[in-house]
Amino acid sequence: MQYENPLVPEGINTTDEHPLKEFAILSVGVILVVVFFMGLITLAVELSARFVPFEYEQQMVSSVLQKDPSKSTPQERYLQALADKIAQAQELPKEMVITVHYEDDDIKNAFATLGGHVFIHRGLVEQLSNENALELLLAHEIAHIKYRHPLKSLGSGLLMQIFWAIISGSSDPSALASISQLTSLSYSRSNETQADEEGLYCVFQLHHDVNGASELFQALIDQQSDSDFSPPKYLSTHPDLAERIIHLKKLAIKKGWSAQKKIKPLNLIFKKVSTTSGSE
């Protein structure tokens, strides 16, 4: 018998197609799939949040966010009374109870989180010079709660994590810890706009005037420009402050909300003790 091993032609077990071409096609495909599902998750959360009773939110955080009313400071009591007034003006359902926490530190931040808890830091209040701005701040945070933004943020955050875990094939249960996210909930731009609009509307309802309210953002801008190296957290999650001022001014003109009345200065209990920096 005669045997031979002829040379086998190339390209039978492999392909000549350029790997970068395959890479481009597959990447675009994957990105499209991911964007589609992220959109789907956002939409599902947006539509379903209203069916989750507010009580569940309260139960979720009841173990970590507890408050003893007898230990509250005068500032906290003042803010709580203001918040209750605002909650009434915003026609919050009666089960939505707002709890204000006044944090006596220099952090220039304020945020709303699950279960109707609103955190206001002294650092931010000190930047304000009038009551309307403070009211806008509170009304903004309360509007987040009214529209269930903390729940939506948490829900979509968790679903996104599950989604990523599924597509990347890794399942790390510790990544799904929910309570640790309480202070790092971030709201989408449209959520912020919604809260801004509701907040300003609320200020108008309280005084039939919105003069001085947008000072809230102005204070944040000023502080942004002369802040030291690291920008405060409030700013990094609330970009485009100037745009938001313009948006609110336009809204006030469109709705015919006047801004002429004399503004009431900030309550003296928030007055800065030290006089290192002068405010206008």
Place this chain on the structure above:
Amino acid sequence: MYDLIVLLVLLLIGYFFGRMAEKKHYKSIIEREKKYAKIILIATKYAPAEVLNQQSSLVSGSVVISVDYFKRFLAALRNFFGGRVTSYESLLDRARREAILRLKEEAHKKGSNMLVNLKLETSSISKGRKNAIGSVEILAYATAFYPDTKALAQPNAV
């Protein structure tokens, strides 16, 4: 953002070095395949009658080859949609041919030009570190017959 930059750098490194290595390897494979073409290598289980009275021995050649970051990423993307994992195809093609070439080299050194009953085995070396190590071993082994010898003790040995 930093993750993305790191990913891109890894992909670039994987792509350029992997591509370079593959090109070089294929060149060497094709060259050596021509060189050893005269060594007959067949996969039949039984040896041809002409060589049955010759001495024989086991010869083997093995190679371990690693996947680069780019190929691995491409294969992971391919996982979503299915289809030919072309990035691994060329890798395994190279590994198989290299293993056979090493087999032939050993046979050549021992003075054989007839290899019978070729077998190939593939195993992945990842042992619990699936995402960190993406290497594959290919082992080729066969029975070599030596024309200059006469096996007297066991004439029918294969």
